[in-house]
Amino acid sequence: MHDINRLLPATPKGWQYELVYKNIRHIYFRIYPDKRTVRISAPARISSKALEGAIQAKSAWLINRMNALSNAPAPFNPLSAIKDSGSCMIWGRQLPVIRGTFNSRPGICLTTESEIIIRVPSGFDAIKEENLWNQWLRSLLNERIQTLLERWQPAMGVAPVEFRLKKMKTRWGSCNTLARRIWLNTVLVHLEPCLLECVVVHELAHLLEPGHTQRFYQIMETYLPDWKAKESLLNKIELRQ
Numbered sequence: 001m002h003d004i005n006r007l008l009p010a011t012p013k014g015w016q017y018e019l020v021y022k023n024i025r026h027i028y029f030r031i032y033p034d035k036r037t038v039r040i041s042a043p044a045r046i047s048s049k050a051l052e053g054a055i056q057a058k059s060a061w062l063i064n065r066m067n068a069l070s071n072a073p074a075p076f077n078p079l080s081a082i083k084d085s086g087s088c089m090i091w092g093r094q095l096p097v098i099r100g101t102f103n104s105r106p107g108i109c110l111t112t113e114s115e116i117i118i119r120v121p122s123g124f125d126a127i128k129e130e131n132l133w134n135q136w137l138r139s140l141l142n143e144r145i146q147t148l149l150e151r152w153q154p155a156m157g158v159a160p161v162e163f164r165l166k167k168m169k170t171r172w173g174s175c176n177t178l179a180r181r182i183w184l185n186t187v188l189v190h191l192e193p194c195l196l197e198c199v200v201v202h203e204l205a206h207l208l209e210p211g212h213t214q215r216f217y218q219i220m221e222t223y224l225p226d227w228k229a230k231e232s233l234l235n236k237i238e239l240r241q
């Protein structure tokens, strides 16, 4: 393999390179601003000379792009902050996670100071802890969904048979109009509450109009005049990560 770092221009602070060899014919450079990564995809059998030549030809452009992106505000992607071990994003706010002393039952709670306290015995199983988190996050979502339904069901004159939660990689919500069942993405608990509301109203609107027709958008416009801005924010969030 090639000594890639010798060939590459020095990165601005926080940036890194990633070289992957693939079964392709040409060399590609791709910049991932949220990961501060430049990925170079090179043909598996590329010669050192060809790789060096391609990198040299691109190096001024790479440095320019990295510098420009370093100065730009970070792209809106709350999901990138979720997995930070010392904090957790809840309803669009990054909250500190503190390990409290274990009393009798494992549990997680939110204090009035907006701190998340997790109480588990020392050496608690990682999978059990993950389950505890997921249950807690679901309970936060369920609570807010109930409140939203109390408002929107009578306002829109619709009533789904049930709401269910699921972690989804491609969509924020879906509506089975025949079964009148609505699915919502559990990731919504990390975003601002108005975005959950937008998804709830969108899925309820499908009970009035199944397709994304002119009529559907009119319904959205009637109940949530700023739905477009909210949906465009949701569409900017990369769910596959």
Ligand SMILES: [Zn+2]
Binding pocket: 202, 206, 212
């Ligand atoms: Zn839809």
